[in-house]
Amino acid sequence: MRIAFMGSPDFAVPALRALRDAGHDIAAVYCQPARPAGRGQAIRRCPVHAAADNLGLPVRTPARLRNDTAAQDAFAALDLDAAIVAAYGLILPQAMLDSPKRGCLNIHASLLPRWRGAAPIQASILAGDSETGITIMQMEAGLDTGPMLLRQGVPITLETTTATLHDTLAAIGANLILDALASPTPPTPQPDADATYAPKLSxxxxxxxxxxxxxxxxxxxxxxxxxxxxxxxxxxxxxxxxxxxxxxxxxxxxxxxxxxxxxxxxxxxxxxxxxxxxxxxxxxxxxxxxxxxxxxxxxxxx
Structure with a gap:
């Protein structure tokens, strides 16, 4: 399947590697631009950028997508079957959501509709939840509001930290997105009445x-x-x-x-x-x- 992968942090790297290892044609990898980091403020690529370079995949790092018709046209020209999004960091305009034949699928680190938003892993532990997981969601214009395709849960114990849960969920997400592409399932609308939000942390x-x-x-x-x-x-x-x-x-x-x-x-x-x-x-x-x-x-x- 011809796809674009859109992600930036460590969480997204296992999914990128899994898609490549499964034989999918990754036409382009989209991620955040390299930025100064660390005490020396050296310019550093994000983890997905580094992984894509190691895999020999073409990388695109637009600073914005909204109101950038050139970036949107370049995305449409890829003629994609699907785009896979995992903690990318930019909002996709409707034209890009509609461009791939199977749309854009998001790997979200919670059991939606619980913990939509920027920090779902931290929010689930902070709230004392007994379970969280991964949801594969068909993206739409709303913030993590799209219909669900697959979900898989994992328990949260009294020893669970974001560091350990992050790695577990990243591995589950990598496996679950392969299942979603291999065996399409009917989308299930999210019950908005049960939604909670995980705002960005400071x-x-x-x-x-x-x-x-x-x-x-x-x-x-x-x-x-x-x-x-x-x-x-x-x-x-x-x-x-x-x-x-x-x-x-x-x-x-x-x-x-x-x-x-x-x-x-x-x-x-x-x-x-x-x-x-x-x-x-x-x-x-x-x-x-x-x-x-x-x-x-x-x-x-x-």
Missing amino acids: REDGRVDWSQPAETIDRQIRAFDPWPGTFTTLAGSPLKILAAKLSTSSGTPGTVLDNTLTIACGHHAIRLTKVQLPGRSALSADDFLRGHPVPPGTVVGS
Whole structure:
């Protein structure tokens, strides 16, 4: 089948590789333009761009698609059977949605209609959902509102982080899109009444509010691993929280309760097990406390 692949981050790479390995004719790979990244602000290709180059596939990196008739005409000229979209980062205008013979299929990282939007993996963990998954959706003009073709669920446990769930869902998405192309199924409309939305995240979303219950903060830590990360303030410096465990201890929210970095929450407490100061290596709580004693009664987050 002659297809275009449209994606940018690591999440989309397994699907690109799977489509190529399955023998599909990938006429073009669309992804975000290379941008400055890292401390040195070196120009860096996105993960899909790097993977496409390694596979010898032609890459297109338009900065925009809306109101760009040249880009839309170039897409139409590919004469596609289908376009596969996975976290691309640009909105496709209607002319492009209508161009491929089988339309544009999206690999979405939730069980739609739950968690439409930009950050479905994080939202599912943050909300305490017991399950999420992948939906293959026929794209339309609305934000993740198109009819569903295939869905596959995966459990969320008390150990699940966005990092681990991301990789699991990326692999499921790669397999499920092959099934969708090989065996077309009738589309099922989404029940809009059940829809929820996962807005784009910012770094400030990672700030801990110690008045919240320990279970909520634990989900925040797991949901925001690796990005945007979860942090508090200790002695005037940001302290990134990389891992923690629930505790049944209690006290005034934000107060360190013992010598193992257990911090009281609005209900119960969290024991930090892995932390990081700005510009420093990540450390276990034990190693951190050897160099940075934090006596009981210290208040964090202020």
